[in-house]
Amino acid sequence: MLFALLIIIILPFAIGASLLYKSWPIVSAPGLFGDVLFGSDWMPMQGKFGLWPFIVNSIIITLTGLVLMIPVCLAAAIYITQFAPLWVKRMLRTVIDILAGIPSVIFGLWGIITIVPLISEWATGAGAENATGYSVFAAGVVIAVATIPFVLNMLIELFEAVSMELMEIGLSMGASKWQTIRDIIIKKIKHGIIASFTLGVSKAFGETIAVLMVVGNIVQIPKSVFDAGYPLPALLANNYGEMMSIPKYDSALMLSALILLIIVILFNYFAHKVIGHYHLKSS
Template sequence: MSIALRKPIELFRKTWMQIALSIILILPLAIGFSLLYKAWPLLNPDDLGKLLFGSVWSPSQGNFGLFPFISSSVFVAGVGLIIMIPVCLSSAIYITQFAPRWISRILRAAIDILAGMPSVIFGLWGVITIVPIVGNWAKQQGAQNPTGYSILAAGIVVSISVMPYVLNMLLELFESVTSELKETALSLGASHWQAIKDVFLKKLKPGIIASFTLGMSKSFGETIAVLMVVGNVVQIPARIFDAGYPLPALLANNYGEMMSIPMYDAALMLSALILLLIVVFFNYLSHKVIRHYQAKA
């Protein structure tokens, strides 16, 4: 290729890469500003506290209290995180440190299958399996809601749907540790488990925290699977057996309906904006954790 042709070709390649990068940078801002624009009619500073912390949701009467939906989202994601942490961490340790190679290949294939499974499949499985189990347990505990459609059922389903996402990150983390580090710990008299606990986990601590933080942000956005098992009752859940109504379920169930009600569209866009800000916050938090531990290293 001649020098005369090389310069315009290189310029073209550089230009389209910059355009692609600009789209990636602009897209989140465009989504955020469009949601803010649609929610703006409700963003009166005097009424913002009532919107965020109000418990009454009655669009026909102009009451748009979003706190039941926000609290339900937090409860579902929190229950999912509590379930995810021991399962994902122990699975990642076993697959990378203890499992024979053939078992590791089978488990990785299973994780990949789960990662590609549609959310609605997890939801149907939750309705068929998890909801009856939780319902029976709720009856034994004398819960007010014995149906099984609850925060607990939603937390279990969302944890299972997000686990492959977190597990893949943890597997990459554990495989990034050099074998020399492990061999050094073993040569100093440490057992296999002591090397994992005192060397691997300490070295990978920022990455592990960031993985679960990103997993929790993904839990907030799960829609169909959660919608099918959470109960969709507008209330502030006080117990894990109570039904809830997370923000994604609110949007999926109501957008496009009753748009003739004043400010209803703005209230739904505000809930979408809150959901976006929650996800952005957890992503920012994961990056801060990584930078904090890198600075200490």
């Protein structure tokens, strides 16, 4: 068991070290910050590997998905665990499990068929030029839908783990059912709620195929959510294995993977800090 635990502990460091080793030629070269990390020019044939547009697009798409996902997941979890009849609860749990097992490429196809045309109509109505619908907003919607089953399952387990005595105490003190849920139950499990959404965001950051199919794959910093983008996972999926004869091209792609890993680690770190802060306040 200790050996298995050691493998789990070493694995993230091994992944990070291997990515750093492969990206070292571009990391150790001059102009890492000005030309690579904060550079906007992606022209591998000319030796320009600006990753800033990819980083910005990844953050915007993930935050868009998070804004769409949080209210849906929280409201659905409350309804399923606190208000829904038993037969509805069983049916919804089955539907959620089915959604969780759908491959991401299916979500991508659904996005192309449904979401992209809708966004194209909205963008055209809003006065956007060349509104194809392939945009960071479409990618955010697809990410939210693909992540909802994952997060919703965790939230349902959290709400179901709360003792019914808390509900009975709140009702006995004259509070309504909704007041008891809002002021007692949610506060009791808010650490778990934050952790659930943190894991959902980490999953959203790494979503590749579904995002790649609807985001447009244009290297630019989007001026609006209706503009096309190009996140880090799509960059890796589209380009790794091609044109490896170009100097530092492989290193630039490995650096993009390392940046993606660092972003997820930092986000989880700050989320755990927030959880610890609320835990200390509640204790």
